[in-house]
Amino acid sequence: MREGPTFGTVFTIEMDPRTAVFVPRGVGNSYQTLEDATTYSYLVNEHWRPGTTYPALNLADETAAIAWPIPLSESEISEKDKTTPRLADVVPMKPLKTLIVGALGQLGRALQADFPDADVVDLVEGAKDGVLDVSDPAQVAEFAWHDYQLVLNAAAYTAVDKAETTEGRRAAWAANAAAPATLARVATEHRLTLVHYSTDYVFDGTAELHTEDERYSPLGVYGQTKAAGDIAVATTPRHYIVRTSWVIGEGRNFVRTMQQLAADGISPTVVDDQVGRLTFTADLSRATRHLLDQGAPYGIYNVQGSGPRTSWAQLAKEVFRLSGRDPGEVTPVTTQQYVEGREGISPRPANGVLDLSKIQATGFTPADHLEQLRDYCESDRP
Ligand SMILES: NC(=O)c1ccc[n+]([C@@H]2O[C@H](COP(=O)([O-])OP(=O)(O)OC[C@H]3O[C@@H](n4cnc5c(N)ncnc54)[C@H](OP(=O)(O)O)[C@@H]3O)[C@@H](O)[C@H]2O)c1
Numbered sequence: 001m002r003e004g005p006t007f008g009t010v011f012t013i014e015m016d017p018r019t020a021v022f023v024p025r026g027v028g029n030s031y032q033t034l035e036d037a038t039t040y041s042y043l044v045n046e047h048w049r050p051g052t053t054y055p056a057l058n059l060a061d062e063t064a065a066i067a068w069p070i071p072l073s074e075s076e077i078s079e080k081d082k083t084t085p086r087l088a089d090v091v092p093m094k095p096l097k098t099l100i101v102g103a104l105g106q107l108g109r110a111l112q113a114d115f116p117d118a119d120v121v122d123l124v125e126g127a128k129d130g131v132l133d134v135s136d137p138a139q140v141a142e143f144a145w146h147d148y149q150l151v152l153n154a155a156a157y158t159a160v161d162k163a164e165t166t167e168g169r170r171a172a173w174a175a176n177a178a179a180p181a182t183l184a185r186v187a188t189e190h191r192l193t194l195v196h197y198s199t200d201y202v203f204d205g206t207a208e209l210h211t212e213d214e215r216y217s218p219l220g221v222y223g224q225t226k227a228a229g230d231i232a233v234a235t236t237p238r239h240y241i242v243r244t245s246w247v248i249g250e251g252r253n254f255v256r257t258m259q260q261l262a263a264d265g266i267s268p269t270v271v272d273d274q275v276g277r278l279t280f281t282a283d284l285s286r287a288t289r290h291l292l293d294q295g296a297p298y299g300i301y302n303v304q305g306s307g308p309r310t311s312w313a314q315l316a317k318e319v320f321r322l323s324g325r326d327p328g329e330v331t332p333v334t335t336q337q338y339v340e341g342r343e344g345i346s347p348r349p350a351n352g353v354l355d356l357s358k359i360q361a362t363g364f365t366p367a368d369h370l371e372q373l374r375d376y377c378e379s380d381r382p
Contacts (some may be wrong), residue, residue: 001053002026002090010064026093028057032070049146056091057126063087068089080129095190097197100136101150101183102155103127110281111152114289119148124154135174138165140182145190152195152288153183156226160201160346162220164314176225181232188236195288196299200242200276202227205349212243212300212358215224220346240291241300245352249281255376258316262323272313272332276303276352278369282375290364301362305369309353318370322377 001007002025014034023029030296031040048054057064061070064087068075068252102108103120112120125370133139134155157175162168171238179197187194202222206354216227233239250254255278279286288301290296310318315326337346 001028001057001090001093003094007092008087010062010066012066014069024054025096028055029233030059030066030171032068032075034069046146048235050244052146052233053091055090056081057090058084058086061087068219076157077200082286083262088223096149097147098150099154101132101151103129103155105154105156106247106251106253107281107284108154109287110285111154114154114285115238118152134179137182140186145186145192148190148192148266150193150195150292151183151187151245154197155179156197157220160222160348161344162221163225164344169221172221172225173228176222177228177232180229184232184236184239187238191238193238193240193292194233194236195240195242195292196224196229196233197284198241199223199226200245200349200354201347202243205274206353207351209353209355210243210302210351212302212353219349221351222346234300237298239298240288240296242288243274243292243302243354244279244284244299245304246278247284248278248373254312254315255319258319259323259377260327262320267329267331268316269331269333269337270313270316271338271339272311274348274350274352275309277354278315278373279304280369280372281370283367285368287359287364291359291362294361294362302356303359303364304311304354304356304366305372306356306366307370309351309370310370315373318373319353319377322374348352 013019015021022030026148032042059066059068059077059081060163064172065248098115098118098119100108100115100118102122103112104122104124106122108122112118117128120127121129123131123133125131132143141182157163157172157177159168163172183194186192199222200210201220202218203210203214203223204217204219207214216230218224218227230241233241247253258268282302283305287301311332313330313332316330320330321327335348335350359366
């Protein structure tokens with residue numbers, strides 16, 4: 001009864017006590033008992049739910065033409081079964097769906113392009129399928145998880161410095177740790193796949209190259225909450241944790257800020273002792289699609305732009321150059337110099353370069369981050 005090429009396919013079997021049949025979701029089943037005192041028993045992995053329409057087929061349907069051993073005219077049929085539709089009138093059962101959570105963020109918007117049939121929700125109004133605050137247990141409890149087989153969790157509290165404030169700390173723990181833990185529980189209960197996104201900020205940045213199995217050592221509140229979220233997500237059997245860094249997409253981000261400063265004639269000071277590589281959301285979304293399409297083993301995968309490691313100051317200079325400003329207008333400073341006289345700056349890892357060999361071994365080639373930066377700056381301006 002499922003939508004697709006097997007819709008309407010019939011399979012029959014004469015059973016005895018030595019046989020059990022697994023009936024997958026969306027496959028209708030019916031039976032006749034051929035002897036008195038026969039027991040026909042079901043073991044179920046999901047119960048009937050009120051408010052859900054299940055497709056049903058008339059036992060006498062001419063297209064399916066089931067060869068009932070006892071003619072239907074001689075068998076007992078319930079009133080309900082007499083009213084079920086012919087195959088031509090059956091509404092096929094839809095496949096289970098994909099849900100994008102945090103769909104209005106930078107990554108959420110890119111995921112929407114690669115998963116066009118997905119349902120999309122966000123914390124605030126504006127997403128096609130409404131509001132879902134994943135840190136609100138009541139909203140999560142009410143949500144129709146039964147309809148989904150895949151959840152892409154692009155929701156996060158990403159204001160790194162604000163996370164160090166009293167209010168920000170609470171919000172960051174709710175969105176980055178408690179919410180993924182809730183989603184992991186949901187994923188286990190409903191046997192769905194959960195894709196979650198992590199960050200190089202779960203490390204202190206002392207390693208030259210961050211591999212997937214490096215131990216957590218976050219410096220600030222944001223990194224601490226993200227590490228807690230990773231640990232929670234890893235408890236559900238079907239999970240991908242995509243670890244990334246310096247995300248650039250549609251929305252507010254470092255490159256947009258530098259373009260704006262360049263356009264406004266401002267000459268900024270930018271830190272030069274934190275190195276990493278940019279990750280463009282289109283590439284991150286493409287990697288997500290790749291892992292799922294390949295059926296790659298569950299676990300953690302680093303995904304970041306390839307190419308040379310660069311500092312924030314080097315990137316700012318490149319944005320200035322691409323904006324037609326003199327890169328010399330960007331003054332490189334140390335983190336120490338930058339934070340002096342500024343309140344509430346969170347500590348950040350000095351090195352955010354991720355080892356890409358695991359994702360590359362699955363057949364995915366991350367694009368060069370500086371080439372993508374050029375395309376990004378040329379195609380769109382603030
Ligand atoms: N940005 C980076 O540089 C970076 C680096 C490494 C890893 N990451 C990770 O990559 C992922 C995507 O980041 P991004 O840059 O796309 O973030 P983003 O632009 O800040 O988007 C996050 C989205 O999640 C929503 N959201 C926040 N709390 C939520 C909640 N409780 N329930 C539902 N939605 C909620 C936000 O809504 P509001 O805007 O209304 O709050 C926003 O639309 C995150 O897991 C992030 O930690 C990001």
